[in-house]
Amino acid sequence: MGIDAALLELETLLGDRLSRAKAVRDQHAQSETHLHAGPPDAVAFPRTPIEVSDIASICARHGVPMVGWGAGTSLEGHALALHGGVTIDFSHMDQVLEIRPEDMIVRVQPGITREALNTALRDTGLFFPVDPGANASIGGMAATRASGTTAVRYGTMRDNVLALEVVLADGRVIRTGTAAPKSAAGYDLTALFVGSEGTLGLITELTLRLHGQPEAVSAAVCAFPDMGAAVNCVIETIQHGIPMARIEFLDAASVAACNAFAQMAMPLQPHLLIEFHGTEAGVAEQAERFGEIAAEHGSAGFQWAARTEDRARLWKMRHAAYRACLASRPGCQGWVTDVCVPISRLAEAVEETQADLAQSPVPGPILGHVGDGNFHAILLVDPENPAELAEAKRLSGRMADRALRLGGTVTGEHGIGFGKLGYMQAEHGEGWAVMAGIKRALDPMGLMNPGKLVRPS
Amino acid sequence: MGIDAALLELETLLGDRLSRAKAVRDQHAQSETHLHAGPPDAVAFPRTPIEVSDIASICARHGVPMVGWGAGTSLEGHALALHGGVTIDFSHMDQVLEIRPEDMIVRVQPGITREALNTALRDTGLFFPVDPGANASIGGMAATRASGTTAVRYGTMRDNVLALEVVLADGRVIRTGTAAPKSAAGYDLTALFVGSEGTLGLITELTLRLHGQPEAVSAAVCAFPDMGAAVNCVIETIQHGIPMARIEFLDAASVAACNAFAQMAMPLQPHLLIEFHGTEAGVAEQAERFGEIAAEHGSAGFQWAARTEDRARLWKMRHAAYRACLASRPGCQGWVTDVCVPISRLAEAVEETQADLAQSPVPGPILGHVGDGNFHAILLVDPENPAELAEAKRLSGRMADRALRLGGTVTGEHGIGFGKLGYMQAEHGEGWAVMAGIKRALDPMGLMNPGKLVRPS
Incomplete structure (x- = not known):
């Protein structure tokens, strides 16, 4: 590929908004995960769609890969320049x-x-x-x-x-x-x-x-005797048509991490965090009905947070759960898994994952979006320890296989990137070949984010 | 194409579930609209996905077109065998x-x-x-x-x-x-x-x-002074987060047709028909709030239909509106247009369409799904009169052009088939070429429902 000629043309187009500086390139070679790749050859900072089009034309003419970059928060290496080329950073747009x-x-x-x-x-x-x-x-x-x-x-x-x-x-x-x-x-x-x-x-x-923006918001947290009870409570709530705005679960290990991190004292049981959006009267009715269903499923420690500050504290705790998990094992890195199954199989999927984790040296608190059947084990690995990384890969693979066996998907929301490329054939079969055909139709030279999502050609 | 060889193989596969009978072929050459095409060469009635796969393999081998057939209710000629071949009727599946x-x-x-x-x-x-x-x-x-x-x-x-x-x-x-x-x-x-x-x-x-299934359902009908008032009422209802399950409008011409057909006596003004789904308390609250908003926008003749039989009568009337329109001009055929615009431009789109219709010899009552910005003029044409058909085409074309000018789409729900092929370039520009590329990637021989949706090759 004619990278040098391409970069000269790109410099003419973008001036100092094309950077070849090592620091800038290295910054665009980072990811929050265990996935690594070398830096791109250069980073472009376009300001307009026309500039993006011009960048693509130049790269296409010289056979140079193009990789988009947003905020760098993806978890499967989507924005890493596996084959070099130009990273297109959209921070100026x-x-x-x-x-x-x-x-x-x-x-x-x-x-x-x-x-x-x-x-x-x-x-x-x-x-x-x-x-x-x-x-x-x-x-x-x-x-x-x-x-x-x-x-x-x-x-x-x-x-x-x-x-x-x-x-x-x-x-x-x-x-x-x-x-x-x-x-x-x-x-x-x-x-x-x-x-x-x-x-x-x-x-x-x-x-x-x-x-x-909802007129009224109400949130609550409550403990359940086990995952099955929590999931059945959510299934019944959905079937009754009670519109939950959020419904999150934390397993006992996540609760322990949050307790330590946020100085809380939740019992070490699976918890649901729930939020309702609506009118004052609507939210009150939904909350009451949810409370009744939860009680039938053995919930305890039910705490409503109708006040903004209590609610903020609750969701701050949920959003800090990832950091809380990391803090529970100093020096570790999070290997964040992500699978999604039909909600009827969720309890089974979580419990089998917990059984795997119980026999593993790698800790893995579990949290997720129970209304979608989507959950994550935050595998806490020592990034310098190859045995732990291999173990995390094994655990993650078992979760993916299990999700497929239960009729689900290997990723509910984190995507494929190159971290999950190895599961695509198992999930899609011949459908993966169809994806490759679509890719070839739109990008015959294979220059758009090569090495991601489709089968390497 | 080797149609004869293909049909022999298909007969071996399907026995008497492959029909070459004229009556069966003619039945699959019918549509509810002004669009016509000759019959397919044969009609297949598969019972299993494997049989469908075998049919496709045989047709592919012999270069024979394949056209799917469901209930024959589409409005843009989707299921007509423009290039002959085999119609695959799914009524046994x-x-x-x-x-x-x-x-x-x-x-x-x-x-x-x-x-x-x-x-x-x-x-x-x-x-x-x-x-x-x-x-x-x-x-x-x-x-x-x-x-x-x-x-x-x-x-x-x-x-x-x-x-x-x-x-x-x-x-x-x-x-x-x-x-x-x-x-x-x-x-x-x-x-x-x-x-x-x-x-x-x-x-x-x-x-x-x-x-x-909702616990409680409540419906209502009310008249508005003009389209703008009715649309603004709906916009405000949506912005307040009041969840409407259905929100339909009928213009004065549609109301007149329904009055005559269903022996009703609605005032000859634009009407909204609305339905709420939820709990008893939720539906009552939503209904009350909608009533307040509607009153602010000058609604009159507000009638709630909380009883099942009253509601059934209301929606029966709405569903019969198409037949009511047809009945208002004996011997006519309906040329059903279908455009969709951003809701903020809906009143404008409807009013400009009404102005066109006011100057046209072809009547066209208007009804639609106001919550989606989607509406239909039922153009009532004499199918034997070429001048009227040409006029319907002109009116329909003006509606499509207007929808694009207002930031919308040439079809909200009826699709392209071959009836609306002529608008695809204007709506999608280069995107239509991308669609053709995807088509070639998945169907390189162009055998799947040829002549529909993508640019004829």
Whole structure:
């Protein structure tokens, strides 16, 4: 590939917004996980979709790989430049372009983070609900089909991205979807690019669905005798049509970590954290009915947090759970697993995982989004110890195999990147070959984020 | 193409479930619309996915087109065999395969109709909400990305199909999606096949999301001084987070047709029909709040229908609106238009359409799904009068152009088929070429429902 010639052209295009500095390149070779790769040859900081298109045209002409970069918070190595080339960092494209309150949509650039977006929306009475925990970029969240704590009520990025502008591998710019709430006009290209992890194109603009900020919010925490009871409580709540805005669980090991980290004193049992959004009367009714169902399933220590400060404390604890787990084993690194199963199989999946962990030297507190059947074991490994890394890989593999056996998926929300490439054949069979065919159709030279999601060619 | 050799092989495979009878072929050359095509060369009635795969293999080997057929209710000619070949009628594949109440999902074969499915679900406390009006097949609804009156609350087929089994053009069988509620594992092939109109593969099994039958239902009808007031009422209701299960509008011309057809006496003004689903208390609260908002927007003649029989009468009237419109001009045929715009532009879109109609000899009552920005003018044409057909085409074209100008789409729910092929370039630009690339990747010989959705090659 003609990397030198490409970089000369890119420098002419971008000036000092093309960086070959070692520090900048190294910064774009980092990930929060055990996955590593060398740095890209250069990092580009475009300001406009036209510049992104020009970058793609230059890279295509010289056969240079292109890797998108949002906030660097992905967990499966999505943004690492496995084959070198140019990393395209969207941090200079972080604007809200248009808020349309009547249509409850917003147009944004891909580099804006979800927290910055919600700050910009604060006075509109609207918010963007998808919350993966990390303050990820919206473009990155779309590219990985992110979700998180609120998916049970508001859906994932699949459900909340209405339209996209995308730069293709050869520099062509397309628009997918419209500002209308639905369409039956041809293939759903928006859904194809959401979750495509930068392997089909670079997202340069997104139109997102917004939701009304709830009038009233109520949250609660309660303990259950075992996972099965907690899961059955949630199943019954869903079947009764009681709309939970969040429904999270922590296993006893996660509870212990949170107790230590946040000076709390929850009993060492599985816990559910729940939140309702609605009107004052609606939330009160939902809370009461949930309380009744939970009691039937043996819940104890039921604590409502209707006051904002109590609720903030509760969710701060939940969002700090990852750090709490890390703190429970000083010097360790988190190997964050992510599987998703039908909710009827969730208790089984968690309990079998716990049985694996009980026999392993690697600790792994479990937490997850019970309403979606999605959970994570935070495997706490010594990053310098190859035996522990191998053990984490083994445990993670068993979780993935189990998820498939139970009718689920090897990743509910973290994506494939290259960390989970090895499970794609097992999950999709011949469907993985179809994905490769689509990849070839849109990116025949294989320059868009090579080495990710599809079978290496 | 080796049609004769293919038919011999298909006869060996299917016996008398391959029909070359003229009556059967002619029956599969009919559509409910102005669109016409000759009959297929034969009609196959497979019973299993393996038979569908074998049919595809045989057709692929001999270069014979394959066209899927559900209930024949599509409105843009999707199921017509434009280039001859074999129509694959799924009426013998109409079974419920598995109901999983805890996971709120059901696995079905594509030939089951939505009414038969809901009958099968009646005792489970669950239902499948997507309701396009016609008693369409579930496979056909998925293929056209159907929606209808309940999309504002429960979403379209895009949102309610969780997983598919699909037979590809060369006979390969793939499974897309899983029984887990979400996944981030690779390209969203489920979303790609939903709405692909049989041009990428034949759907042989679907896993659908179900919803809890609401405890309480309340409905109402009320008149508004004009479209703008009705639309603003709906926008405000949505912004307040009041969850409408259905929100339909009828213009004065539709009201006149319904009055005559169903012996009602609604005032000749735009009307909204609304329905709420929830608990007794929740529905009562929502109804009260909606009533307040409607009053602020000048509504009159507000009538609640909390009793089942009153509600049934209301929705029977809505569902009969199409027939009522047809009956208002004896001997006419309906040319049903379908556009969708951002809700903030809906009043404008409807009013400009009404202005067009006021100057046209062709009558066109308007009704639609106001919560989605989706509406239809039922153009009442004399099918023997070429001038009227040309005028309907002109009016329909102006509606499509207007929808695009207002940031919407040329079809909210009826799809492209070949009736709307002429608008695809204007809506998608270079994106339409991307669709053609995907089509070539999955169906290089162009045998799956040729002549539909993508640019004719």
